[in-house]
Amino acid sequence: MTKAAPTLEDVARVAGVSRATVSRVVNGTRNVDPELQATVRNAIEETGYTPNRVARSLVTRRTGTVALVISGAGSGSDVFTDPFFGRVTAGVVDFLRLHAVHPVLMLADTDAARTEVVEFLRQGSADGALLVTTHSADPLPALLLDASVPVALYARPGRPMPVSYVDMDHHAGGRMAADHLVATGRTNVGTVSGPLDVLASQDRYSGFVDAMARHGFPYVPAIEGGFTWESGARAMQLLLDEHPELDAVFVANDLMAQGAMHTLNSYGRSVPVDVAVVGFDDSSPALACRPLLTTVRQPVERMAAAMAGLLLESLEKPGQRPKSVIFEPELVVRGSA
Amino acid sequence: MTKAAPTLEDVARVAGVSRATVSRVVNGTRNVDPELQATVRNAIEETGYTPNRVARSLVTRRTGTVALVISGAGSGSDVFTDPFFGRVTAGVVDFLRLHAVHPVLMLADTDAARTEVVEFLRQGSADGALLVTTHSADPLPALLLDASVPVALYARPGRPMPVSYVDMDHHAGGRMAADHLVATGRTNVGTVSGPLDVLASQDRYSGFVDAMARHGFPYVPAIEGGFTWESGARAMQLLLDEHPELDAVFVANDLMAQGAMHTLNSYGRSVPVDVAVVGFDDSSPALACRPLLTTVRQPVERMAAAMAGLLLESLEKPGQRPKSVIFEPELVVRGSA
DNA sequence: TTGAAAGCGCTAACAG
DNA sequence: CTGTTAGCGCTTTCAA
Numbered sequence: 001m002t003k004a005a006p007t008l009e010d011v012a013r014v015a016g017v018s019r020a021t022v023s024r025v026v027n028g029t030r031n032v033d034p035e036l037q038a039t040v041r042n043a044i045e046e047t048g049y050t051p052n053r054v055a056r057s058l059v060t061r062r063t064g065t066v067a068l069v070i071s072g073a074g075s076g077s078d079v080f081t082d083p084f085f086g087r088v089t090a091g092v093v094d095f096l097r098l099h100a101v102h103p104v105l106m107l108a109d110t111d112a113a114r115t116e117v118v119e120f121l122r123q124g125s126a127d128g129a130l131l132v133t134t135h136s137a138d139p140l141p142a143l144l145l146d147a148s149v150p151v152a153l154y155a156r157p158g159r160p161m162p163v164s165y166v167d168m169d170h171h172a173g174g175r176m177a178a179d180h181l182v183a184t185g186r187t188n189v190g191t192v193s194g195p196l197d198v199l200a201s202q203d204r205y206s207g208f209v210d211a212m213a214r215h216g217f218p219y220v221p222a223i224e225g226g227f228t229w230e231s232g233a234r235a236m237q238l239l240l241d242e243h244p245e246l247d248a249v250f251v252a253n254d255l256m257a258q259g260a261m262h263t264l265n266s267y268g269r270s271v272p273v274d275v276a277v278v279g280f281d282d283s284s285p286a287l288a289c290r291p292l293l294t295t296v297r298q299p300v301e302r303m304a305a306a307m308a309g310l311l312l313e314s315l316e317k318p319g320q321r322p323k324s325v326i327f328e329p330e331l332v333v334r335g336s337a
Numbered sequence: 338m339t340k341a342a343p344t345l346e347d348v349a350r351v352a353g354v355s356r357a358t359v360s361r362v363v364n365g366t367r368n369v370d371p372e373l374q375a376t377v378r379n380a381i382e383e384t385g386y387t388p389n390r391v392a393r394s395l396v397t398r399r400t401g402t403v404a405l406v407i408s409g410a411g412s413g414s415d416v417f418t419d420p421f422f423g424r425v426t427a428g429v430v431d432f433l434r435l436h437a438v439h440p441v442l443m444l445a446d447t448d449a450a451r452t453e454v455v456e457f458l459r460q461g462s463a464d465g466a467l468l469v470t471t472h473s474a475d476p477l478p479a480l481l482l483d484a485s486v487p488v489a490l491y492a493r494p495g496r497p498m499p500v501s502y503v504d505m506d507h508h509a510g511g512r513m514a515a516d517h518l519v520a521t522g523r524t525n526v527g528t529v530s531g532p533l534d535v536l537a538s539q540d541r542y543s544g545f546v547d548a549m550a551r552h553g554f555p556y557v558p559a560i561e562g563g564f565t566w567e568s569g570a571r572a573m574q575l576l577l578d579e580h581p582e583l584d585a586v587f588v589a590n591d592l593m594a595q596g597a598m599h600t601l602n603s604y605g606r607s608v609p610v611d612v613a614v615v616g617f618d619d620s621s622p623a624l625a626c627r628p629l630l631t632t633v634r635q636p637v638e639r640m641a642a643a644m645a646g647l648l649l650e651s652l653e654k655p656g657q658r659p660k661s662v663i664f665e666p667e668l669v670v671r672g673s674a
Numbered sequence: 675t676t677g678a679a680a681g682c683g684c685t686a687a688c689a690g
Numbered sequence: 691c692t693g694t695t696a697g698c699g700c701t702t703t704c705a706a
Contacts, residue, residue, distance in 0.1 A: 005461075007683055018693045023685060031691055053460040054394045055683035058698045063391065064462075065402075065441060080427040081621050086417035093417075093444055102441045102457070104402060107430055120439070122342075123390040125401075229625045262627050284418050288566045288622075290599050344699055355677045360701060368675060392699035395682050 006047040015043035026051055066311060067126045068092055068103040069117055071133040071140045079107070082227070083255065083283040084300065088132050088154060091304025099312055103130070114140050121149040128311050130154070136199045152311040154304065155200060156324070164310040164322040166303045170200045173296040173329035174207025177250040177278045180294070180331055182215045186248035186276055190221040192235040192260060194252040204252050204280060221246070225256045229285075232256025236263035248276040248337065254285040254295055261289055261336070276337035291335025303327055343384040352380035363388055403648060404463045405429055405440040406454055408470040408477045416444070419564070420592070420620040421637065425469050425491060428641025436649055440467070451477050458486040465648050467491070473536045489648040491641065492537060493661070501647040501659040503640045507537045510633040510666035511544025514587040514615045517631070517668055519552045523585035523613055527558040529572040529597060531589035541589050541617060558583070562593045566622075569593025573600035585613040585674065591622040591632055598626055598673070613674035628672025640664055 008019045008026075015022065017036060024032050025040045032040075043049075057063045068089065070079055079085055092103055104126055108114045121129055121144065128150035131141060136158030144151045145163060153165035181189050191208055194201030205222070212220050221243050223235040232251055236259065239246060251257035257279030261271055269275045271291060279286055279295035286293035306325050314320055345363075349356045354373060361369050362377045369377075380386075394400045405426065407416055416422055429440055441463055445451045458466055458481065465487035468478060473495030481488045482500060490502035518526050528545055531538030542559070549557050558580045560572040569588060573596065576583060588594035594616030598608055606612045608628060616623055616632035623630035643662050651657055 005459075008685095009683080019684080020686085020694080021692060024692090027685085033691065036692085050456065050459045052395075052683050053457075053462045054391055054400065055698090056685075057391045058389075058395050058683080058700090059685045061698080068442070080423035080430075081420050082423075083418050086419075086423055089442065090417040093442060097444070097450070097453075102443060102462075104439045104441050105405070105426065105430055106439060107434070113434070116434075119387065120390075122387045124342075125390045125439075229621070258625060262625075266627065284566070285625075288595060288599075290603065345701095346699080356700080357677060357679095357702080358675090361676090364701085370675065373676085389699050392682090393701075395684090395699080396701045398682080 005052070006049045007052070008049075010047050011040065011043045011049045014047055015040045061124070062315075063125065063127055064100060065102045065104050065126045066096070066308075067106050067117065067121060067129040069106045069108050069129055069131045069133075069140070071108040071114070071131055071138050079109075083285065084227075084253075084281065085132065087283060087300040088304040091301035092130060092308050094301070095305035095308040096312075101127075101308075101312065108140055114143065118143050118147050118149070122147050127315055128152070130307055130311055133157075134198050134200075136197060150311060150314050150318070152307045152314070154307050158199065162322050164314060164324060166307045166310065166325045166327065168298055168303065168327040168329055170203035170329070171207035171210075173280060173298070174204040174209075174250070175211040176296055176329060176331045177280070178208050178211035178215065180333070181248045181250065181276060181278060181337065182212070182217075184276065184337065187217075188243070188245045189217065189248045189250070190223075190239045190243055190246050191249060192223050192225045192232060192239065192251040192256055194225060194227050194256075196224055201252055208250050225252065227253050227256060229255050229259040232259030233263045234259075236260035237267075240264075240267055240269075246275060248278075250278045250280075252280050254279040254281045254283050254293060257293055257295070257336075258285040258289050261293075272335065272337050278337045282332050286332075286334075289336065294334045294337040295332050297330045297332050299327055299330075342389070343386045344389070345386075347384050348377065348380045348386045351384055352377045398461070399652075400462065400464055401437060402439045402441050402463045403433070403645075404443050404454065404458060404466040406443045406445050406466055406468045406470075406477070408445040408451070408468055408475050416446075420622065421590075421618065422469065424620060424637040425641040428638035429467060429645050431638070432642035432645040433649075438464075438645075438649065445477055451480065455480050455484050455486070459484050464652055465489070467644055467648055470494075471535050471537075473534060487648060487651050487655070489644045489651070491644050495536065499659050501651060501661060503644045503647065503662045503664070505635055505640065505664040505666055507540035507666070508544035508547075510617060510635070511541040511546075511587070512548040513633055513666060513668045514617070515545050515548035515552065517670070518585045518587065518613060518615060518674065519549070519554075521613065521674065524554075525580070525582045526554065526585040526587070527560075527576045527580055527583050528586060529560050529562045529569060529576065529588040529593055531562060531564050531593075533561055538589055545587050562589065564590050564593060566592050566596040569596030570600045571596075573597035574604075577601075577604055577606075583612060585615075587615045587617075589617050591616040591618045591620050591630060594630055594632070594673075595622040595626055598630075609672065609674050615674045619669050623669075623671075626673065631671045631674040632669050634667045634669050636664055636667075 012019045132154040141157045193205040225231040225235045279293045282295045282297035345356045469491040478494045530542040562568040562572045616630045619632045619634035
């Protein structure tokens, strides 16, 4: 039989003051007599009081939590195994904790799940939403906007809409890969792209192809992958079968690049001597390759933190115009190219 | 200017009934005249009403959220990059969504963070805690218990205490690896263990060594790793330098096993011909190896789901005795051993 | 079966 | 600087 938790009332009684005063010292409001303040603190100590957050939320209309929504992706297991989402989560958590805000994890992989997310937010269970959406056709951003839920996206929305987001210049990233490959003398260059219903994939691909064209290579053999190790390995196989003369590939993420390197290996091609490989993201698989993977860095953690910042900002000052923050890629040259 | 969200009151007015009645139909309570029920539903539709969860929580004393606490591990980025935590998260999320419960993600990597977690729970911000703790000396389980917060652990606590948890028979897992290696004719067997301040690592290690002894191999060369790719690669190097005659290794998780295989490769040892490799976990890296990794499966997602189930159960019926659920490992034979 | 009324624990005017 | 007074939106006895 646990006795009910002590309330403001209890503390007030013990301290011989009013609830309001206790509330003031708890919330650190100025204008409280230092002496009384001490009395109250003692009473708090004595009673073992902890403020009830729910009650507070009811009146402040703030919960101190935000939803972190992983949207439009496959089933849970796949999603959370992908190092990308782990990095996003890490960036978000690290940033939010500085502001005493906590993320509620939600998957929005089906229509039912999506409406549940919207309901959750409309019910005021969280103050806003961080949306990591991959497919450009994801309806969730619009749904959230319609429900006038404060929101910030990772990656620009599929259709233009008034919403804050962070993103990076994927096009430039693709270009950097091309420039590097050409600069190091490669002349038979192919690419394994990401899924083309993802904006980022399109941009990386077009950035790469455009730059290659500018360098005098109008045709670049390409295979579409699915951002998984397997798909990278398989795509590399197809590419090699059709274009055995290949001396370089740009692979649209590190996980696929790792798979591609395995294929190259088993085909007896040495990296980077026979074939150069450039990945994308600079996530953990890049360091689990030998040679170490040359890759285009996407500062995922920083971007995720910035997204969280954008949301908190719009929570502070509602009615502000949406903002966007675009990050620049960076080529990390290691052993593979 | 968004007008305030409609409340029960508003719906009641429109429907011409009392708040209580509306509340009853919203919560699906029986004993409401079907006709009135329809009226109320219309009114809800008309007003676009959504119940305010915070207000509800204030009176029901239930928030419909639980804390998912990753405890005692390194910094965020590391943690969420490890496929293990991703799998735990996936299992938890998948299970909780069936029960309309949402996880709040928290890191408890410092003392400050730990007290914050305890505060959060004491404030009633979540109904209970799911604790994924690695180091056996983690003080958090005890702290939570002292605060009488409902809790379920992934892995048994470092010191015996009355708390529900899931775990697996890591000792048996180690034994299976040994049995397999011996059965396939290996006679010079070493091991790369996990960090020995993790109970699971100790158990895997002792299970392995004990079984080897029983098979007539009283001495097993061993190096302690840190569950990272790098540490696996490095440990394999040390092992090989001291024991070039090795024809098999048991590596305490797949990520390290992947690193170990890279080392083996660069030392010109072919897997499994020269050296057999058995991993542990059966997580994604196992499939990103060539040959595919033979490994001891830990059903992480199912275990995580079971942990969540344990917590929800204790939330339903408070004051029950703690329970534990122990899972059995399973040897997955693939190409590497 | 329905309604009236009493809070849940807290914050925030508004007086004093 | 402090206390009084209203609620926040909901559930839940208790009567009717």
